[in-house]
Amino acid sequence: MLRTTTCGALTISNLGETVTLCGWVQKSRDLGGMTFIDIRDRYGITQLVFNMDDDQDLCKAARNLGREFVISATGMVVERSNKNLKIPTGEIEIKMTGLNVLNAAKLPPFLIEDETDGGDDLRMKYRYLDLRRNPVRNNMVLRHKMAQAVRRYLDAKDFIEVETPVLIKSTPEGARDFVVPSRMNPGEFYALPQSPQTFKQLLMVSGFDRYFQIVKCFRDEDLRADRQPEFTQIDCEMSFIEQEDILNVFEGLIRTLFKEIKGIDLPEVPRMQYSDAMRLYGSDKPDTRFGMQFTELNDVVKGKDFAVFDNAELVVGINAKGCAGYTRKQMDELTDFIRRPQIGGTGLIYMRHNEDGSLKSSVDKFYDEASLKLWAQAFNTEPGDLVLIMAGQKDKVRKQLNELRLEMGTRLGLRDKNTFSALWVLDFPLLEWDEESNRYHAMHHPFTSPKPEDIDMLDTAPGEVRANAYDMVINGTEIGGGSIRIHDRELQSLMFRHLGFSAEEAQKQFGFLMDAFEFGAPPHGGIAFGFDRLCSIFAGLDSIRDVIAFPKNNSGRDVMIDSPATIDQKQMNELKIRSVL
Ligand code: ASP
Numbered sequence: 001m002l003r004t005t006t007c008g009a010l011t012i013s014n015l016g017e018t019v020t021l022c023g024w025v026q027k028s029r030d031l032g033g034m035t036f037i038d039i040r041d042r043y044g045i046t047q048l049v050f051n052m053d054d055d056q057d058l059c060k061a062a063r064n065l066g067r068e069f070v071i072s073a074t075g076m077v078v079e080r081s082n083k084n085l086k087i088p089t090g091e092i093e094i095k096m097t098g099l100n101v102l103n104a105a106k107l108p109p110f111l112i113e114d115e116t117d118g119g120d121d122l123r124m125k126y127r128y129l130d131l132r133r134n135p136v137r138n139n140m141v142l143r144h145k146m147a148q149a150v151r152r153y154l155d156a157k158d159f160i161e162v163e164t165p166v167l168i169k170s171t172p173e174g175a176r177d178f179v180v181p182s183r184m185n186p187g188e189f190y191a192l193p194q195s196p197q198t199f200k201q202l203l204m205v206s207g208f209d210r211y212f213q214i215v216k217c218f219r220d221e222d223l224r225a226d227r228q229p230e231f232t233q234i235d236c237e238m239s240f241i242e243q244e245d246i247l248n249v250f251e252g253l254i255r256t257l258f259k260e261i262k263g264i265d266l267p268e269v270p271r272m273q274y275s276d277a278m279r280l281y282g283s284d285k286p287d288t289r290f291g292m293q294f295t296e297l298n299d300v301v302k303g304k305d306f307a308v309f310d311n312a313e314l315v316v317g318i319n320a321k322g323c324a325g326y327t328r329k330q331m332d333e334l335t336d337f338i339r340r341p342q343i344g345g346t347g348l349i350y351m352r353h354n355e356d357g358s359l360k361s362s363v364d365k366f367y368d369e370a371s372l373k374l375w376a377q378a379f380n381t382e383p384g385d386l387v388l389i390m391a392g393q394k395d396k397v398r399k400q401l402n403e404l405r406l407e408m409g410t411r412l413g414l415r416d417k418n419t420f421s422a423l424w425v426l427d428f429p430l431l432e433w434d435e436e437s438n439r440y441h442a443m444h445h446p447f448t449s450p451k452p453e454d455i456d457m458l459d460t461a462p463g464e465v466r467a468n469a470y471d472m473v474i475n476g477t478e479i480g481g482g483s484i485r486i487h488d489r490e491l492q493s494l495m496f497r498h499l500g501f502s503a504e505e506a507q508k509q510f511g512f513l514m515d516a517f518e519f520g521a522p523p524h525g526g527i528a529f530g531f532d533r534l535c536s537i538f539a540g541l542d543s544i545r546d547v548i549a550f551p552k553n554n555s556g557r558d559v560m561i562d563s564p565a566t567i568d569q570k571q572m573n574e575l576k577i578r579s580v581l
Pocket of ligand 1: 194197481482483526
């Protein structure tokens, strides 16, 4: 070892010891007769002191050290006269007797400190320097701890970690695949897994009973704010279980993580039907840190000659408590908010329940006081409340009001990052109508089993069929999802037929799985958690980028290694790929 201890370990109890530390120069102060250097490593910071009176050469050498030089420093632990009680090593310093420059360093392009002056792009380009900063490294340490806790929990429950291949064939999870050309099979391509879905199901056929893997998955999607082309899942599968068992085991996992990592006793996770989530929150991933549930008003408002309401499929609103005093400007802001193109609302109607008890709406022309009293009743308003109402086509207006509800939650400070509210959303629809391709798609994936009692509706009302599928939501973010699988060849073929696959196509793409179902497939089901997202929620961060050591930027680029990049002609020739341009 080049060192006797680390830069975070020495305290007053080590006085008089001779030690050697290795690390980076955080900063230096030259006071003429004395030079102070802060040396930093992963574990902390220790102050080194060089005295002109003791050793002139050594002191001069110290003065020549630049920021981020890598040094080894030997000396004796002494008590500091000027103590810094904010850091564990703040009561001591090292009186230097020896100094070795292990490597000089260029001046870093930004400050390697908790608060840095480096912009996003610069920090990404020099990510290895950014990772030297405490807040960034701490996120990685948190991630490590979470991964270990996941392994401990699942191992104790008899799950076996199995690695599944990375070079595979398409998995139909609904996104585009990344593909890799095969040199040995010209014209043919591997796909990178969007998830190990089919492999984990095959492991159940193999009798592994309980599988997990903390695994990289790849999806070639248009990047939205919080997406990465490669991301990590905690992927799990179990045999001989029912939905209830999965919910219990994995609720246990999440509660254990909260307890072990954050010291938080997460209460039992409530459960909500998908249909209720949509009705009460307009979202399949409601943020349940606050109430403000939707109230539907069709029965209360129709028939008063107000065309906007009369012509709407759904009139629905929320009660923003304590907002009756919103100014004209604030109301305009809300209207502008819902009119943003990405939200697409047309108008916002409101009713104030004023402090003096009077009711005042933006559509007084159509609704008299008696009518407004009915509104107030429906929303259970109190003086000081503001009711916000939207109208339109059911699915659209729910989505829009969901956005407004979240905005109001933020404005009212109801979405605190240190408050955690988890929720199971159950009984998702099996199929989802896709406007673009004009046919049904599997909402989760094609291996999800329909609820047995709904199977008959596959022909008559496919959109109504519910699936044995579940999501876990924390603070309005979907952090995990899974389903009970189909394990019967006939039902799987029927499913493919309903998804528009011909028998030949289904056999060609998924023959291996359907064949396996004929060799004794146990009933099974599973779930996968988005590990990056879970870490970012635990870290109180908005972006998953901050919990990934080497993330890609918003255009899917790694600006540090400059990837993706072109390959040279020789490689192209080997792969039998002609220039695409
Ligand atoms: N493979 C699924 C996904 O990635 C999860 C599952 O069904 O277990 O969403």
